[in-house]
Amino acid sequence: MSNRTSVTAFLLLGFSDVRELQILHFVVFLLIYLAALMGNLLIIIVVAFDHHLHTPMYFFLMNLSILDIGSISVPVPKSMANSLMNTRSISYSGCVAQVFFFIFFAVTEYSLLTVMAYDRYIAICQPLHYKRVMNRTACVQMAASAWMSVFVYTALHTGNTFALSFCGGNMVDQFFCEIPQLLKLTCSDSYLRETGIIVFSACLAFSCFVFIVVSYVQIFTTVLRIPSEQGRHKALSTCLPHLFVVSLFFFTIAFAYLKPTSSSTSVLDLMVAVLYCVLPPMMNPIIYSMRNKEIKVALRKLMAGRLFTKNELSIFLGTQRMERKMSNRTTVTEFLLLGFSDVRELQILHFVVFLLIYLAALMGNLLIIIVVAFDHRLHTPMYFFLMNLSILDIGSISVPVPKSMANSLMNTRSISYSGCVAQVFFFIFFAITEYSLLTIMAYDRYMAICQPLHYERVMNRTACVQMAAIAWMIVFVYSALHTGNTFTLSFCGGNMVDQFFCEIPQLLKLTCSDSYLRETGILVFSACLGFCCFVFIVVSYVQIFTKVLRIPSEQGWHKSLSTCLPHLIVVSLFIFTVFFAYLKPTNSSTSDLDLMVTVLYSVVPPLMNPIIYSMRNKEIKAALRKLMAGRLFTIN
Numbered sequence: 001m002s003n004r005t006s007v008t009a010f011l012l013l014g015f016s017d018v019r020e021l022q023i024l025h026f027v028v029f030l031l032i033y034l035a036a037l038m039g040n041l042l043i044i045i046v047v048a049f050d051h052h053l054h055t056p057m058y059f060f061l062m063n064l065s066i067l068d069i070g071s072i073s074v075p076v077p078k079s080m081a082n083s084l085m086n087t088r089s090i091s092y093s094g095c096v097a098q099v100f101f102f103i104f105f106a107v108t109e110y111s112l113l114t115v116m117a118y119d120r121y122i123a124i125c126q127p128l129h130y131k132r133v134m135n136r137t138a139c140v141q142m143a144a145s146a147w148m149s150v151f152v153y154t155a156l157h158t159g160n161t162f163a164l165s166f167c168g169g170n171m172v173d174q175f176f177c178e179i180p181q182l183l184k185l186t187c188s189d190s191y192l193r194e195t196g197i198i199v200f201s202a203c204l205a206f207s208c209f210v211f212i213v214v215s216y217v218q219i220f221t222t223v224l225r226i227p228s229e230q231g232r233h234k235a236l237s238t239c240l241p242h243l244f245v246v247s248l249f250f251f252t253i254a255f256a257y258l259k260p261t262s263s264s265t266s267v268l269d270l271m272v273a274v275l276y277c278v279l280p281p282m283m284n285p286i287i288y289s290m291r292n293k294e295i296k297v298a299l300r301k302l303m304a305g306r307l308f309t310k311n312e313l314s315i316f317l318g319t320q321r322m323e324r325k326m327s328n329r330t331t332v333t334e335f336l337l338l339g340f341s342d343v344r345e346l347q348i349l350h351f352v353v354f355l356l357i358y359l360a361a362l363m364g365n366l367l368i369i370i371v372v373a374f375d376h377r378l379h380t381p382m383y384f385f386l387m388n389l390s391i392l393d394i395g396s397i398s399v400p401v402p403k404s405m406a407n408s409l410m411n412t413r414s415i416s417y418s419g420c421v422a423q424v425f426f427f428i429f430f431a432i433t434e435y436s437l438l439t440i441m442a443y444d445r446y447m448a449i450c451q452p453l454h455y456e457r458v459m460n461r462t463a464c465v466q467m468a469a470i471a472w473m474i475v476f477v478y479s480a481l482h483t484g485n486t487f488t489l490s491f492c493g494g495n496m497v498d499q500f501f502c503e504i505p506q507l508l509k510l511t512c513s514d515s516y517l518r519e520t521g522i523l524v525f526s527a528c529l530g531f532c533c534f535v536f537i538v539v540s541y542v543q544i545f546t547k548v549l550r551i552p553s554e555q556g557w558h559k560s561l562s563t564c565l566p567h568l569i570v571v572s573l574f575i576f577t578v579f580f581a582y583l584k585p586t587n588s589s590t591s592d593l594d595l596m597v598t599v600l601y602s603v604v605p606p607l608m609n610p611i612i613y614s615m616r617n618k619e620i621k622a623a624l625r626k627l628m629a630g631r632l633f634t635i636n
Contacts, residue, residue: 007166010095011088012079013175013270022083029080032282036072039285040065046298053298056134057123060116061288063143064109068281071105074098075176075277095177096162102176102277104154106253111146113246114208120239121215125222160197174273202254209250216243245284252276332491335420336413337404338500338595347408354405357607361397364610365390371623378623381459382448385441386613388468389434393606396430399423400501400602420502421487427501427602429479431578436471438571439533446540450547485522499598527579534575541568570609577601 015025047053047062075098082088090098122130161179168185172178179198219239252275288295340350372378372387400423407413415423447455486504493510497503504523577600613620 007092007170009089009091010170010172010177012082012090012172012177014082014088015079015175015270019086022086026080026083029076029083029278032278033072033076033080036282036285037069040068040281042299043285043288043295046295046301050298050301053294056119056139057116058294059139060112060119060143063112064116064284067105067109067112068284071102071109072278072281074102074105079175090177095172095182096158098177099161099179099182100154100158103157103179104150106277107153108146108150110205110208110249111150112143113249114212115142115146117212117215117246121219124219124239157197157201173269175270176273176277178273205250205254209246212243212246245280245287248283249276249280332417332495334414334416335495335497335502337407337415337497337502339407339413340404340500340595344411347411351405351408354401354408354603357603358397358401358405361607361610362394365393365606367624368610368613368620371620371626375623375626378619381444381464382441383619384464385437385444385468389437389441389609392430392434392437393609396427396434397603397606399427399430404500415497415502420497420507421483423502424486424504424507425479425483428482428504429475432478433471433475435530435533435574436475437468438574439537440467440471442537442540442571446544449544482522482526498594500595501598501602503598530575530579534571537568537571569612570605573608574601574605 014022016022043065044062047058047065078090078094078098082090119134122133126133161182164183164186166182166185167187170185172181173184174181216239223239252272255272339347341347368390369387372383372390403415403419403423407415444459447458451458486507489508489511491507491510492512495510497506498509499506577597580597
């Protein structure tokens with residue numbers, strides 16, 4: 001490819017040159033993107049965890065939602081970034097990636113829509129053979145075949161597209177790298193070859209569409225013979241949404257890829273591109289849930305916190321025996337969490353504030369993950385651990401905050417027993433793994449500054465991966481054992497948890513005295529281990545600062561301190577607030593200080609960590625600027 005073209009970047013079509021309209025485009029696409037992510041993630045969650053939806057139709061629907069998230073994530077974020085940064089460029093490798101992933105997600109989605117039509121045909125027209133034909137193995141094989149065969153096709157199609165010579169400039173008349181627009185930039189002989197491939201692909205797609213139409217003719221014929229109106233309604237409620245999605249997707253994409261190309265871009269081209277690549281991922285969850293009672297029921301159970309049953313959660317934690325023991329010792333089936341206020345206006349304010357904090361934490365930590373993963377200059381031990389820290393921050397803030405937001409929005413305070421178990425397990429897991437990694441990061445900084453000659457040997461790639469993996473695995477086992485021990489206690493003090501999520505010290509206030517002391521002993525022992533780690537961190541930093549003060553140049557001081565001070569601030573904030581919350585004597589009433597401290601250690605660190613690390617770190621700042629400018633992903 002590099003021998004046949006001198007193009008190193010492409011210029012995408014902007015929606016407008018007016019700054020105000022660019023900001024409007026950014027906001028509209030951001031709302032659409034967030035709506036699509038939320039809708040499809042909800043579908044994935046309810047299908048995965050509600051055993052009533054473990055059927056072939058919903059299995060394929062879950063696959064469809066995964067593909068929808070992928071397909072909308074290809075063109076939209078880059079278009080948003082271009083509007084926000086007032087630029088139009090995309091790198092050559094970025095364009096290759098867009099073409100590859102968009103073809104992959106789009107064609108796989110269409111293949112699954114065809115399989116779903118077959119599933120509906122067998123369910124309605126051949127109901128006696130349904131369980132035999134559409135068994136679990138067959139469904140997995142159909143889905144896997146679709147994913148794998150399309151992956152191979154996509155690689156070949158993308159390779160063939162970018163083997164062409166681009167002799168018509170680098171102006172792509174679309175807001176993402178769309179193949180018909182790229183073909184306008186190629187030379188005539190190679191253009192015809194790729195056009196032939198597209199026509200052949202369109203014929204295959206049309207054959208699938210004919211198969212879908214024939215299937216639905218058979219389905220509607222069978223449905224009209226059903227004597228009861230309720231039976232007809234149930235059959236149509238699972239078929240019409242699917243047919244609507246297929247029609248919207250097929251006709252818009254067929255129009256975009258098969259219409260004659262012109263030298264100028266029309267508003268119709270832009271509108272059609274938005275219709276087939278942005279609208280379906282947003283509309284599919286709405287279409288499928290709007291006319292589907294089972295999805296609606298599962299979503300209501302999710303919002304009420306009753307989606308995860310005790311048995312499902314005990315299987316996940318591997319503690320079925322403990323669960324049976326728990327159920328014999330307590331009659332508590334749910335807990336009531338502490339609300340921030342009983343005033344409706346303040347509940348809405350709490351929801352908005354926590355939503356903004358949550359989105360900011362997600363965005364900040366995702367940016368850290370992306371720049372560390374894709375910028376080769378950041379492929380060092382320190383940034384590898386920082387990426388792990390960002391993953392853990394996303395997990396830790398996702399445990400208490402969404403449920404608290406949902407409770408404020410729905411004006412409720414309840415959380416199911418299994419939901420409380422899940423909160424305790426995951427919060428312990430993410431928090432202690434994060435603390436373990438902060439200890440490892442202190443050792444990494446000690447080796448880098450105090451023992452620089454041995455740094456590459458001691459902190460090699462294998463050692464770093466082993467340290468991180470050991471931290472994750474040991475803490476996982478510890479979290480399971482600690483959670484199991486906590487919920488084997490007898491809750492004889494009611495079910496009112498004086499905190500906005502299931503925090504262990506508040507749960508201990510509800511237990512009987514003898515078992516309370518046992519769990520308190522475990523907490524004190526854990527705190528001692530945590531304090532030992534903190535002493536190790538402090539000693540490491542005493543050595544580091546002693547070494548730094550001996551550096552003769554001011555620039556050397558600044559560089560060393562810029563990587564150490566953020567880490568020390570994060571550790572100090574985390575450990576002192578956690579220690580205060582878990583080791584202070586419990587009392588019968590909840591103070592504002594308790595609530596504030598809990599917010600400090602559970603909500604503030606995941607929000608502040610990306611800011612602290614990027615604010616004083618030139619390499620992170622440079623990588624973020626490159627990301628915003630679209631130059632993070634090189635051709636290599």
